[in-house]
Amino acid sequence: MTDDILKVLISENEIKQKVQELGKTISSDYEGKNVLVLGVLKGSFVFMADLIRELSIPVEVEFMAVSSYHSGVKTSGVVKIIKDIDINPQNLHILIVEDILDSGLTLSYLKGLLMQRGATDIRIATLLDKPARRIADIKADYTCFEVPDEFVVGYGLDYAEQYRNLPYVGVLKPEVYGQPAGQEKQAKG
Template sequence: MSNKIDILISKEQLENRIIELGKRIKEDYQGKELVCVGLLKGSVVFISDLIRAIDMDLSIDFMKVSSYGKGTDSTGVVKILKDVDEEVTGKDVLLVEDIVDTGLTIANVKEFMAKKRPNSVKVCTLLDKPSRRKIDVKAEYVGFEIPDEFVIGFGLDYAEKYRNLSYVGKLTLDKENK
């Protein structure tokens, strides 16, 4: 038996929403020095499409953080494995995340980034799962609010697989993989 994937958000829905987000971000950051910081690895597909939809000068950088390991549930421990290379003091930082789930990761990263004294730190997430919040944190830019399902595709993974799917799908593990 194999794992089952049901499409939750289609390729076309993703493309259209990312264009809308890009327009909003451009309006909000016009005339500012914007640094988009992608959280590796999950945000890579999203940030690639998002920055092309933001029609203005900007720079990008990446951080690598971990809270999931190889399972489907957050460990609750957030580790910063790679910091940004770019100086962000006095700039506007937009943290780009694949999914905000418990809120622990993004809250920790926002706090960490704020210590670098940027003008602002805001969050853009492709997916928001508010039903799983353990800490009250909100993203200023949200692609889609989703139910409490384990999702993969468009950068999101299960044990480093499925990131390359062009859609977001709900993953149901077969009995052998649970």
């Protein structure tokens, strides 16, 4: 598995330090509020687990599973809800936790949907931000790292359901996902 990694982009220690910093900032920003931390499955689960352990405020935890990729490496542009939330978001402050903000289509859709359902406000926390691939007019409120337009895996991010368990974020070798060098595409929204 590690033989498929071209290079380590962000080390395990760098991630740990940024997640701790982010936890303090979020805790301060949400002091005294009813907060729902909403993880977007599957990619967010590693980041979200570490992040909520760094929060010093009470939070509810919920998950949604959505897809706009349908097993490909490029977004289809159509967001499909696979698992919806089980609670009413009305009057809650929602922090959506995502592994990577790439095209922005998925997060833009989710933010609009949750506002329609009556959320008080919605903010986005993402481990990685890849602005070079942005299509939707959306940005994260909290970001750990900005990354270049390369195909990244690890720390929850996958390719074909593999590599999520790597403790770092690495760049996947193009030959692993069938792209010629220089034509990388990320499989996330």
